Amino acid sequence: MVTRIPVQGDRPYDVIVGRELNGELPGLIDGAARVAVIHPPTLRERAEAVAAVTGRQTVLIEVPDAEAGKTVEVAARCWDELGAAGFTRTDVVVGVGGGATTDLAGYVAAAWLRGVRWIPVSTSVAGMVDAAVGGKTAVNIAAGKNLVGAFHPPAGVLCDLDALDTLPREDIAAGLAEVVKGGFIADPRILELVEEHPAAALDPHSDVLRELIERKIRVKADVVGVDLKESGLREILNYGHTLGHAIERREKYSWKHGHAVAVGMVFAAELGRLSGRLDDATAARHKKILETLDLPTTYAESAWTELAAGMRVDKKTRAATLRFVVLDGLARPGILAGPADDLLREAYKAVAR
Incomplete structure (x- = not known):
């Protein structure tokens, strides 16, 4: 088929x-x-x-x-x-x-x-x-x-x-971080499938994994079909990526992209929660789902200063103003522009170890 x-x-x-x-x-x-x-x-x-x-x-x-x-x-x-x-x-x-x-x-x-x-x-x-x-x-x-x-x-x-079929389980899980992202920003059924069938989600022969892949492709297709050059709607696809890219750079790209994005999503969820835009339950759901897939949700506490500097060269920064994709609720992404340093540092505590 x-x-x-x-x-x-x-x-x-x-x-x-x-x-x-x-x-x-x-x-x-x-x-x-x-x-x-x-x-x-x-x-x-x-x-x-x-x-x-x-x-x-x-x-x-x-x-x-x-x-x-x-x-x-x-x-x-x-x-x-x-x-x-x-x-x-x-x-x-x-x-x-x-x-x-x-x-x-x-x-x-x-x-x-x-x-x-x-x-x-x-x-x-x-x-x-x-x-x-x-x-x-x-x-x-x-x-x-x-x-x-x-x-x-x-x-x-x-x-x-x-x-x-021959992809290591860890690589499948890393890819699923991007799939989970699609669930939080647009298609909650993705999250339900992972919660209901966590083992099948990691099985390359399962219909569940295929459905997850197809659902996430449809999420992205719907967005990029409207906004190819990230002038508006496409920016929501960067959920979890601002911190994630900074982690990848600090690790000299030895971390899998999905692992960095997983940590970045937990951070973004906490940033949304602390700014009064995301409810506690949806914020907590991030960490639970990602850990179900054996994805990392924490990073070194001592890295914050370096990561904060790294985020300022992110593609989503506008005129030196940091911009984060956050959620105003499940499948309701929005932009948080210019958050205070204290708020960012407080949100990082959710992933610091």
């Missing part, structure tokens, strides 16, 4: 969820003479399988795994390989991997000849429900995560559930 979830906008496309999806690729690359497949070392075999179905001249470009691959230097090496292969505006870049790899592949495609087609073939839960959907592409620099990038919607997204 294949599910097609449409993403609207100026350049609409489908997110395709199912198993054995390589056969969907030829229909997305019509008119291309060459295909570049960007992949980490661990996914060489899957990248070769993708290349085999294209029927085009194919260039395999191996990049470092995870966040180590999301650098300007790695992107430049990819551009050199595209140039050596004679890539034109009608050719296609395919990213095979988790969210970091597809972020990189999308940015490589966005910048090459000012934008060529690209297709993410996502192999992680986080990639399927978040990174691969919405057209945000980026690399990291020393100043922070995702600060150099472009909005460049893909031609289509392939979420092949076969890739999850």
Whole structure:
């Protein structure tokens, strides 16, 4: 069974969820003479399988795994390989991997000849429900995560559930942090499914995990179809990310993105509660659900000064004013702009250890 979830906008496309999806690729690359497949070392075999179905001249470009691959230097090496292969505006870049790899592949495609087609073939839960959907592409620099990038919607997204069969349980759980985020900001049924079936939520063969993935994709599709460039509604997708990105930077990207976002959501919930916008029960529900999935909900108390400084270079900051996505109730996200330092420090106590 294949599910097609449409993403609207100026350049609409489908997110395709199912198993054995390589056969969907030829229909997305019509008119291309060459295909570049960007992949980490661990996914060489899957990248070769993708290349085999294209029927085009194919260039395999191996990049470092995870966040180590999301650098300007790695992107430049990819551009050199595209140039050596004679890539034109009608050719296609395919990213095979988790969210970091597809972020990189999308940015490589966005910048090459000012934008060529690209297709993410996502192999992680986080990639399927978040990174691969919405057209945000980026690399990291020393100043922070995702600060150099472009909005460049893909031609289509392939979420092949076969890739999850061998994914470590910890990686599935990390991806579910983004799914849980979708539950709190838009679709409470997600939260109920996790609470009712916590074991099945972590089982790559379960219908529950598939439903969770599809529900979160629909949440994101609904948002980015209206607001591609984060000028308004899309900002709600950053729930938990302001502190989360600061943690990732402090940990030199050794923490999984979902782990950092989990801590960030507990912080954001407390910030909403302390500012009088979120009820106690919904705030407490964050920690309970995340811990059900064995996700972290605490971070070092001593890190606060460094994290506070890191948050000030976050993409959501406007004119030096910190902005946080908070909840005014379940599935009622809003913005808290310029909170007092004392309020931030007090909210951090909810996660400090």
